[in-house]
Amino acid sequence: MHSEAVAARLLENMGTAVLVFDSRMQLTYLNHAGEVMLAHSARHACGRSVRELVKNAEVLADQLAAALASEQVLSHRGCLLELPDAPKLRVNCTFTSITDDDGQPCVLVELRQIDYQLRIEQEEHLITQQQATHELVRGLAHEIKNPLGGLRGAAQLLEREIKDDELREYTQIIIGEADRLRALMDSMLGPNSLPKIQAVNIHEVLERVRGLVQAEAGGKLRFHHDYDPSLPDLQADPDLLMQAVLNIMRNAAQALGNDGDITVRTRIQRNFNIGIRKHRLVARIDITDNGPGIDEVLRKQIFYPMITGRSDGTGLGLSIAQALISRHQGLIECSSEPGETVFTILLPLKGKHES
Ligand SMILES: Nc1ncnc2c1ncn2[C@@H]1O[C@H](COP(=O)(O)OP(=O)(O)OP(=O)(O)O)[C@@H](O)[C@H]1O
Numbered sequence: 167m168h169s170e171a172v173a174a175r176l177l178e179n180m181g182t183a184v185l186v187f188d189s190r191m192q193l194t195y196l197n198h199a200g201e202v203m204l205a206h207s208a209r210h211a212c213g214r215s216v217r218e219l220v221k222n223a224e225v226l227a228d229q230l231a232a233a234l235a236s237e238q239v240l241s242h243r244g245c246l247l248e249l250p251d252a253p254k255l256r257v258n259c260t261f262t263s264i265t266d267d268d269g270q271p272c273v274l275v276e277l278r279q280i281d282y283q284l285r286i287e288q289e290e291h292l293i294t295q296q297q298a299t300h301e302l303v304r305g306l307a308h309e310i311k312n313p314l315g316g317l318r319g320a321a322q323l324l325e326r327e328i329k330d331d332e333l334r335e336y337t338q339i340i341i342g343e344a345d346r347l348r349a350l351m352d353s354m355l356g357p358n359s360l361p362k363i364q365a366v367n368i369h370e371v372l373e374r375v376r377g378l379v380q381a382e383a384g385g386k387l388r389f390h391h392d393y394d395p396s397l398p399d400l401q402a403d404p405d406l407l408m409q410a411v412l413n414i415m416r417n418a419a420q421a422l423g424n425d426g427d428i429t430v431r432t433r434i435q436r437n438f439n440i441g442i443r444k445h446r447l448v449a450r451i452d453i454t455d456n457g458p459g460i461d462e463v464l465r466k467q468i469f470y471p472m473i474t475g476r477s478d479g480t481g482l483g484l485s486i487a488q489a490l491i492s493r494h495q496g497l498i499e500c501s502s503e504p505g506e507t508v509f510t511i512l513l514p515l516k517g518k519h520e521s
């Protein structure tokens with residue numbers, strides 16, 4: 167094979183994002199890893215200035231200018247990149263001054279995400295944690311539901327024998343509480359039928375949930391959407407997806423006290439990892455609110471059942487949502503700071519031929 171073609175193929179298959187900026191600090195080349203990192207295609211990004219591509223462009227612009235001036239290799243460690251269309255990234259960068267085909271000076275930029283491995287480890291931890299919790303809940307629910315049935319039956323028998331209405335109130339309490347506990351166990355277990363997988367337009371699901379949450383909130387919430395119309399249909403159970411999204415969006419509405427902004431964004435991610443599994447295409451749904459955020463201690467536990475930060479919460483919403491999404495081999499992640507809480511649903515997009 168021609169050496170130029172080999173070089174091009176190597177560049178496109180590298181894990182490091184490679185960018186080339188000309189002397190006017192406009193992007194002239196972006197490899198595939200760079201497309202994934204910036205969440206932009208090379209076609210879309212080339213020709214744009216560094217300030218259009220990165221929100222906090224000063225860090226890169228200074229280094230680009232220094233590299234152009236000094237013709238040296240410069241490096242910058244732990245640089246935080248704020249991208250307009252992707253989550254914040256911490257990267258190590260290298261800037262090398264080179265010349266293009268016409269002898270014009272330009273800068274080769276290599277970006278390596280340093281929290282990439284950390285993210286994979288955290289996601290694996292989340293997946294294992296979720297599986298362990300589900301197993302625990304299943305075992306526990308089984309042990310509780312059996313004696314509960316007996317308890318309820320006995321209370322019903324007793325009720326028939328009791329003639330005194332005042333005493334019947336007690337058996338009513340036993341029956342009522344047994345029913346409540348059973349309903350709680352059922353909702354902790356999630357739906358027990360097999361998912362009904364079909365082609366689902368995720369935007370229709372999102373819009374239906376939006377309508378529901380807006381109706382509940384009485385119209386004070388402001389919804390914004392930023393949908394990627396090229397997102398193909400998902401192979402999923404629409405009811406389960408709707409329940410998961412509803413649990414997340416309802417939390418956002420509650421955190422906002424039904425008065426604030428909720429933004430729903432969809433994107434396609436190519437060659438994207440969910441935990442250690444790499445998928446060719448992944449649908450990414452970000453549900454962002456500008457509420458008070460979740461404090462760090464609570465944030466580490468919110469996907470566990472019965473963990474709540476609300477006085478009237480049962481703490482089941484997110485653990486159910488996570489279980490529903492994981493039935494689709496997906497994952498829910500959360501990042502939060504005051505004024506910006508993002509719940510991200512990642513769902514692998516399977517081709518019709520894939521299982
Ligand atoms: N968008 C958000 N902003 C702030 N806090 C949140 C947000 N989403 C979730 N939380 C916090 O996470 C906790 C757990 O949420 P989860 O949905 O699991 O339970 P819940 O809302 O308390 O109860 P349930 O959903 O079962 O009625 C919430 O109580 C809340 O403190």
Ligand SMILES: [Mg+2]
Pocket residue numbers: 413416417479482483484
């Ligand atoms: Mg909730």
